[in-house]
Amino acid sequence: CNHFFEFFCVAILFPFQLHFRMSLLSEYQILSSQLVPSFCEVTTHKKIFIPMRDGVRLNAVRLEPKLKPSALKSRHARDAAELGFPTVLIRTPYHIVSFIFVGEMFCSYGYHVIVQDVRGRGMSEGEFEPARTEAEDGQDTIGWIRAQPWFQQCPYVGIWGLSYQGIAQFASICPENPYLQPDALVPAQSSAQMHAVLRPDNGIALELYTRWMYWIHHTRHKEAKHPLWMFSFIADPIRHVCRLPVNKIHERVTGDPEPQGLAKLFLPHILEDADSEHWRTVDFRPKLPFAPPCHLVGGWFDLFLKCTLADYDALLQAGRQTPYLTIGPWNHTQLGSVHAGFHITLRWFEAHLRHRNRRNCSGQPAVPPATTSQLPHFPLTTAPATYDRPSIPPDSVLPVSLYIMGRYPGWRQFPVWPPPSTPVAMYLSSGKKLTWFPPQGVCPPSSYIYDPMHPTPSWGGAMFNAVFSGSNYNVTQEIRKDVLRFTTPPVTRQLEFIGRVRAVLYFATTSAQPDLFVRLCVASPRLVLSATLCDGYLRLRPDSGQITPDGLRRVEIDMWATAFRLAPGERLRVTVCSAAHPRYQRSNNTPDVLAPVTKDSPKSRQWIYHDLMHPSCVIIPVTSGL
Secondary structure, three states: OHHHHHHHHHHHHHHHHHHHHHOHHHHHHHHHHHEOOOOEEEEEEEEEEEEOOOOOEEEEEEEEEEEOHHHOOOHHHHHHHHHOOOEEEEEEOOOHHHOHHHHHHHHHOOOEEEEEEOOOOOOOOOOOOOOOOHHHHHHHHHHHHHOOHHHOOOOOEEEEEEOHHHHHHHHOOOOOOHHHOOOEEEEEOOOOEOHHHHOHHHOOOHHHHHHHHHHHHHOOOOOOOOHHHHHHHHHOOOHHHHOOOHHHHHHHHHOOOOOOOHHHHHHHHOOOOOOOHHHHOOEOHHHHHHOOOEEEEEEEEOOOHHHHHHHHHHHHHHOOOOOEEEEEEEEOOOOHHHHHHHHHHHHHHHHHHHHHHHHHHOOOOOOOOOOHHHOOOOOEOOOOOOOOOOOOOOOOOOOEEEEEEEOOOEEEEEOOOOOOOEEEEEEEEOOOEEEOOOOOOOOOOEEEEEOOOOOOEOOOEOOOOOOOOEOOEOHHHHOOOOOEEEEOOOOOOOEEEEEEEEEEEEEEEOOOOOEEEEEEEEEOOOOOOEEEEEEEEEEOOOOOOEEOOOOOEEEEEEEEEEEEEEOOOOEEEEEEEOOOEOOOOOOOOOOOOOOOOOOOOOOEEEEEEOEOOEOOEEEEEEEEOO
16 A cells, blocks of 8 residues: 555656756756846857876866956946956866856856866766865866966956765865965855765665766766756656665666776775775865855755755854855755855855955955955845745845745844754654653553565655655655654644754664664644655664663754744644665664665564653754744
8 A cells, every 4th residue: 555655646746757857957047047137258168178286187168258348337247347257167077068057157247167077077087086086186177277367367266066066175175285275165065075975874875875876877978968867867766776785786877897986985985984094085074174265055955964064063163264054945956056056156256256356456455255245246036935936045144044944934144053042842752642741651652663675765855856855745654654653733823943953762672773764844734744844864883872771772863954934733743763765775674784685684673762751852943932
């Protein structure tokens, strides 16, 4: 019954997948049409091979701006004519053609643009080793840019990019040599370290690993399919591939029994901790205290959200400059993040590249302004914000811009993340209840059986999936017998919570390697449907958590973060299960986490305790409505 219902939901959503595939280019056309008119013509210079320190040459395209004579009535064009054209660098492993039109948009607003294939990708020479050579290659590319005659008019360079391109941005930070250091960064939906992306919370990000490998494999050469069509792969189910052992997936995807690229980086070191020698070579967090002005962009349903917030904390603690942070209601594949991110980047580069040149020319110190609101802005002609199609964030008067979902959705600004809040616990209780007060007396635990052959499927949340990620309804999960759910009574007044969410669970298990997956949802007044707000996962080790005097285990689970305004009459719901496959690799209930799951794999029973001595709860950061 569960499989039939899931199939039915997928069949219903198939037209939306098809619409997604056909509308990618039109989304970018809408983006360009909503900006104020551009003021530069674009000249393209192809097949520029930039030499690296080891003799390898990386292929790039240079986009050269030229002011339109008819555009000089615009003050943006006059600023560009007076201050010159800074440079934007975009380094991608997904083939130059996939980001040429983004580069053209930057160029049309008065920026030289270099779009480059990273090492071993497209027409670039060398071997692709994810993240391992991006530091040297990025710095060598910046050094080459600084030596070009066309760069001298406005000698500042910023780097823009999404996902892996953001990792390459962090890698390019060069505290040893300011000449090779970028002047501004906008890492969007990205991370400064690889281990936290591929091995989140001691688990294995199986879906991300598989889809990313597929995408890299099919965009590796100049003969590759157009990346806009390859992008549609992340809308398709891949559970038939993810049923394979993780160390065999690369054979199905690439056809090569020998691990290459991402598999070569990941598989030999899959069980190593983040502080191992291998993973330290692709950990760029030690560079963050030396980063240039940085504006981080994330999404509440982005699979990099936890890493984005960790990077923000590291930049804030460094204290050299105030990092900026924007989080919208986006997942990792939503083009709304590109829409808003492009506007954010234009504002950021205006402040820290073009107008930095004005301060230098006038003899004033080259220090960025306190807020980007002091500079001319690039307005958009968007409609008012809605939940499905939010507007772009407002001009950044304060460093942190957050999109508040739920009742009366819209943007709010704060001086710092997270904003001040009061932690409020919601307690799991018998009768599938979620209460605002600790349970009284003794009540029996809730339990369920986890079967590795039929794991709870992932649906909604921070998936690497263009259709099923985000704030999707959870009906396919909540009808399953291996999912516990607990629901509050309807709230009587508006309740707003913004910040990090965490769960505290007291449990017992028969599994040798148990997983716990906890999700916070908003439920409709009639209790029929619930939509995802945030969730958290943990693969437990033998030493995880605390052992209570009566032999149970107490664990805390990081459920990432959210920003939501609950309307009167709505309810909050918490679900607990032991899998979110294939988003996270399913547990096989044995000590060998890489052993294949077979029909002989043991089942396990989990007990979640929720009584006076074992107050299992989910803690939310309430900002108003108490």
